[in-house]
Amino acid sequence: MLPKILLIRQNIATTPALTNPYAEAFNAMNSLKIDSDKIKDKTIGIAVGSRGLDQLPQLVKSIVDFVKANGGKPFIFAAIGTQGGGTSEGQAAMLASLGITEDTMEVPIRCCGESKYMGKTPSHGYDVYCNSIVDELEGLIVINRVKPHTDFTDITESGLLKIFAIGIGNPQGAQAIHTKALTEGHGKVIREIAAYMMAHLPVLFGVMTTENWKSQLDYVQAVLPENILETEKAALARVKENTIKLPVKALDALIVAEMGKNVSGTGMDTKTIGRIMILGQKEPDYPKIGRISVLGLTEATHGNYMGMGLADYTTMPVFRAMDIVDTSFNCVMASAPEQGRIPVIVENDRAAIAAAVETVGLDDPSRATLIYIRNTNCLEEMVVSEALYEQLKDNKNIEVLSELQEFEFDQDGRLLSFHKAFGL
Known part of the structure; x- marks a missing residue:
């Protein structure tokens, strides 16, 4: 016999949701006061992952329009590691399911399942791979949500560093990281590989988001690459305080x-x-x-x-x-x-x-x-x-x-x- 049941609600306070994600993101990017010469007439890749971020289409469209407003030539590319079966077709389907299409974003979308070898990290000699698309870039912008990771606990878990190391790493990069992480720890490996990538790729900035426990967007910040690590650490600590x-x-x-x-x-x-x-x-x-x-x-x-x-x-x-x-x-x-x-x-x-x-x-x-x-x-x-x-x-x-x-x-x-x- 099955138990009898009833519906309940947990009434726990949470942070308020943002009411205008597009404007919040655009203003955050403006606040960085990026030199327009770094964007004007340049091919700018916007790396978008596979996670279902709240308000993702509005956030990505804001980045696209910011690049256009500064005279750049933006396109979106899939930075989803092993998702979509590691194929360009699977990656495109994954982005489309999240509302990221050429029609909605009004820019080209590029997908590629191939990885290129970048080199080894100086501290521990970790192999670094990245999506072959990066060869076409004159500037790179990444977006991701900062949240606790499902597989480990550390000072940084899931966020911008992960979108670099695993997302842009494509299948070969993701596999290399997960293999090393089994013995050396996910956080350590991701941080070291992400740092190497940021030092060797034309990164303009990252757009960092968090969500409250209702999975509602509650924070957007644009961050220069040199500030990503410390900003992500602080954001993760805030998220962990606001959980259900x-x-x-x-x-x-x-x-x-x-x-x-x-x-x-x-x-x-x-x-x-x-x-x-x-x-x-x-x-x-x-x-x-x-x-x-x-x-x-x-x-x-x-x-x-x-x-x-x-x-x-x-x-x-x-x-x-x-x-x-x-x-x-x-x-x-x-x-x-x-x-x-x-x-x-x-x-x-x-x-x-x-x-x-x-x-x-x-x-x-x-x-x-x-x-x-x-x-x-x-x-x-x-x-x-x-x-x-x-x-x-x-x-x-x-x-x-x-x-x-x-x-x-x-x-x-x-x-x-x-x-x-x-x-x-």
């Missing part, structure tokens, strides 16, 4: 409605689910989750199910949507085969939820502590089981949004409960 987590440190079952590369590099945020499974990396202390079932892949992930190996169960519809070739390539390049494993496949949502609560050693599965979320970026509203709510009912940050009810499924076993609330 699951409301408990342990539960029997987590049900995830959707996962994908636009949600997290590993499909699900590893620190939210308490599982990383990267060779040499310490597993999080919390949360402790008995079973995880995944019920869907996002459209924007294009079948890439990297991170599914962190789950225990998924469904036949999810299995049919998996792109095994692209995901395998991604996992090999990232030195993360564990994250590309396929969990136990059951028929439908009903079976995936039942399996999760029936295989954690409970005499009465209806008393399982369970949470059902849309994805690991959406932790404000969630469904909890009756037994879990008993632990939360005195929490002043928890607001009840529904009556207690049963899980509901259609004739094919697809979950209907709270379908409308989650907009799925």
Whole structure:
């Protein structure tokens, strides 16, 4: 028997979202007072990654227009490491899914899966690779969001430094970094390789963003290359202070409605689910989750199910949507085969939820502590089981949004409960 459930909201303060991302970015770039001679009549490449940044089209369009306003000749190129199967066609599809197309941006978009060898870093002799497109550039601008990384913890994690080292590094660069990182640490390797690239490429500046825990853009700053490291460190510290987590440190079952590369590099945020499974990396202390079932892949992930190996169960519809070739390539390049494993496949949502609560050693599965979320970026509203709510009912940050009810499924076993609330 499945637990009874209800919808709750976590009422936790957060930083306000920016109301005019285009203007914020344009003003931030203007504030740098870049010498116009560095842009006028020059070919300027704008490196755009694969992460689903909030307001990404507006931000990129602002950079494009800034370059045009200063007399430059901008184009966008994909800086997405191993995403898109490492092909130019896959890279273009990934950018298009994020709203970055030649029609929307009004500039050419270039994609290239090839890497060129740049040299070795002076300190530790790390091999450095970059997208072959950089040979065409007279100026380079990068954009990325600063956030905690899913695979490691350090003073810098995911941000502008990563878009250099792994994004612009293309598949060969990404693989080289992940291989070294297994023994020497991701942060150290990324910082050293990014520094080498910034010293050898015509970098004008970076556009750095952060988001609040509602995944809303709350900060934009343009940063000169010599200031990127310290600025990124400070931005990451701020982000870590403004987080939302699951409301408990342990539960029997987590049900995830959707996962994908636009949600997290590993499909699900590893620190939210308490599982990383990267060779040499310490597993999080919390949360402790008995079973995880995944019920869907996002459209924007294009079948890439990297991170599914962190789950225990998924469904036949999810299995049919998996792109095994692209995901395998991604996992090999990232030195993360564990994250590309396929969990136990059951028929439908009903079976995936039942399996999760029936295989954690409970005499009465209806008393399982369970949470059902849309994805690991959406932790404000969630469904909890009756037994879990008993632990939360005195929490002043928890607001009840529904009556207690049963899980509901259609004739094919697809979950209907709270379908409308989650907009799925």
